[in-house]
Amino acid sequence: MTMAAVLEHVFDLRVAVGEPIRVGRTDSEDLNVTPIIGGTVEGPRLGGRVLGVGADWWVTRGATTQLDARYIIEADDGSAIDVVNRGYWHAGADVERRLVAGEDVPEEELYYRTAFVFQTGAEAHRWLTEAQFVGYARPEPGHVVIRVHRVA
Template structure:
């Protein structure tokens, strides 16, 4: 019996403002960093609001791959607070990272920056967030981390 192909539907984009990352360190083969989240916006067909200035992103880099573990809060346009736990992976070749650090434009197809968010809220209008599986596609833009969230239908 054939299985249905997954369909991703754009739900919203979070444009997350961040402060300077703090190097925590850990060992000779990996580095642990913390990046504070300071605010931002949420806009899209399914959710609009703000990123609240609470939480942050813990990232562990091993070689050319970085494991991400972010936790922060969103406030929907109707005032509801939504918790997000967003895990992901960043990887790119050294040349791509050098171009990004230099402030140049790098096409998103040249690196892998994907997330797997889970949302929590008791707001009835936003219960769909807690019962839907999402995939996130992220990029850095003008000092922000921009994440497009897609619902897996």
């Protein structure tokens, strides 16, 4: 018998982002960098804020975008937590059109999934460094909202 994945919701990130910077395009991919300029952390196991340092390097190949973000969370107790968050984004043409038009699109209608690695020297947050975490994300104007879960 195989074990089914169990996810524990631990917090939500609301990451404020700046305008993307286009680095370059080749025949097969397009590289961009989006500055991370702040945000909030709220949830049952962690609260705090996203500091205005870091960025998301993203490469689009065909219809799929590969994400590689790195930033810092300051927990409510003042502890710093390093965040590495990598994942994938793709959506159908209709969903893309709706997003460009400014419509709210539920995360079930697009594939925007990430995996986290956290580092911190704070004993109170050591639990972040001892498990795998996954995120279900969705874009909002000026933000990326990510529901973060610990894989049990």
